[in-house]
Amino acid sequence: MERPGASSLPDAVRGHWADRWAPVGLRPYLRLARIERPIGWWLLLLPCWWSAGLAAIVKGQPWPDPLHCLLFLIGAVAMRGAGCTYNDIVDRDLDIRVERTRQRPLPSGQVSLKGALAFLGLQALVGLLVLLQFNSFAIVVGFGSLGVVALYPFMKRFFWMPQIVLGLAFSWGALMGWAAAFGSLSVASILLYAASVAWVVGYDTIYALQDIEDDEIAGIKSSARFFGERVRTGVGICYALTIALMIAAFIEADVGLPSYIGLGLFALHLGRQLARIDRSDGAGALRLFRSNRDAGLILFAAMVVDALLRGM
Template sequence: MSELPRRDAPTGSVADAAPGNWVDRLLPQALRPYAQLARFDRPIGWWLLMWPCWWAAALVAIAAGRPGPDLWHLALFFVGAVVMRGAGCTWNDITDRDIDAQVARTRSRPIPAGRVSVRQALVFMALQALVGLAVLLQFNLFTIGLGLASVGVVAIYPFMKRITGHPQIVLGLAFSWGALVGWSAVAGQVDIAAWILYAGCVAWTVGYDTLYAHQDREDDAMIGLGSTALTYGDKSAPFIGGCYIATTLAFAIALYSAGAGVLAWVGLAGFAMHLAWQIARFDHTDGALCLKLFKSNTQAGWIFFAGLVADGLIAAAMAPAAP
């Protein structure tokens, strides 16, 4: 943290987005700040929000003896993840606008840079939330109520860094909600396997967001904000490792509870190996590396999902034909 907040460059780019991203290259100047509020230039966020939904959809298909997850549900979860992650990021930028103005990585974001007003951001957030509601209304009544119940957790998350050294736990509760929704969309209820999968997703989120938080630990310390990166400091590797071990164990129990087969376990093994690779590479002093490892969780998600889908398909193919 150093100089006073500055206006963004004439191009309207933001410092914490990849140079030459599609938003900067393709969108008109008037639309660019809104895409940046929603982080459309950084898909990692909606991948991480979507994975619990897709994993649950694939796991409940195994439990129900279906050949694979409902493709329509997967499409809905994709759209929902994009818009609700965008709405959440917009809300985060509204509540954190004064903090963002003091941090080098975030002071060029649309609100602190003066390119979008708080009122405009609130309207944009509401529009995204309405799209998310339209997606949610495609599911059964139990799932609709379950999805709406997540709003409170999402709303309080931005304030947690002001009062606790573990705000990532609240982020995990919010970002993992899709594990419950993805299951209930098929089952009409939340069974034990879904709750255990949810717990594993919470631990996974705490782990990967600790990686992410190491980019801002110096600024956060100067401003007086809390994060697990600051709480654990040079002991972050064993903390993240503990989170990832808890994730793997919870996922294993969820697979067992759902009656998953060999290929699902192979997918989990590959997922666990990827998490172990992250810990082996981790260096809490290297912010660029922390960001790279954080982003690599997209690949980890694909590994686990592929195992779940393959297991469901093989189980269905090998099932005896109905008389």
């Protein structure tokens, strides 16, 4: 049997296979990697796929490179897990002071610090093996993300907008898809990256509404606390920047009508989130945050259709 307090965290997917079927001894490590919360790797993966989709449109290919998309999927799962493990190692003193995080494997004692470090190394190795499958330029670009990833867990201690640093890290795939396809970067890929950063800041501000009271007690800084009563305005600015920068990227890449239709649906989805923000509803904030997977997939699907029509 699992020890008391070893059950899934409040924001985990109920009945996830990692909690039902995985060997008991492995479950704390899977939770350390947030396997039972797949939304994280989806949100890390989507900018990669967007970038691969945009590259396919520009190259005149009928679809994004399937091998690249598969590698991005494996890499997203591995590196999201590694990032969460690293974050928990750094934050183990803070997590025990926040209701939603005190039952995480490290602060609750389910995993030792040595075990967490070994698991971090294993996940990073998988990520490295994935990265080495790309061209040399993409490999260099991929390594460039490590500095931002390493910096993020410390930002909430002194920077009121740590979500900006999270956005810089979580959006890196918007550069990788293009780098893998072309062996270079372009204005379109950089604009796509900037749009993704704004998107991440917006949706993670919504996510941070779950912890706003505990964060105040623990002295943890977040964009949700920074915006305060004006959180809807703050998220609205982020989402408006997302759409504006995405339009600029699409113009630069000379995409077709399907991509713009997808972007319109994406914008409507973000607007729906904005209208439903409630600072007092933590469960609702989690639902809105998770819905960004669907928003991102809508946009990617539209880009795939655009590439297919152009490549015919």
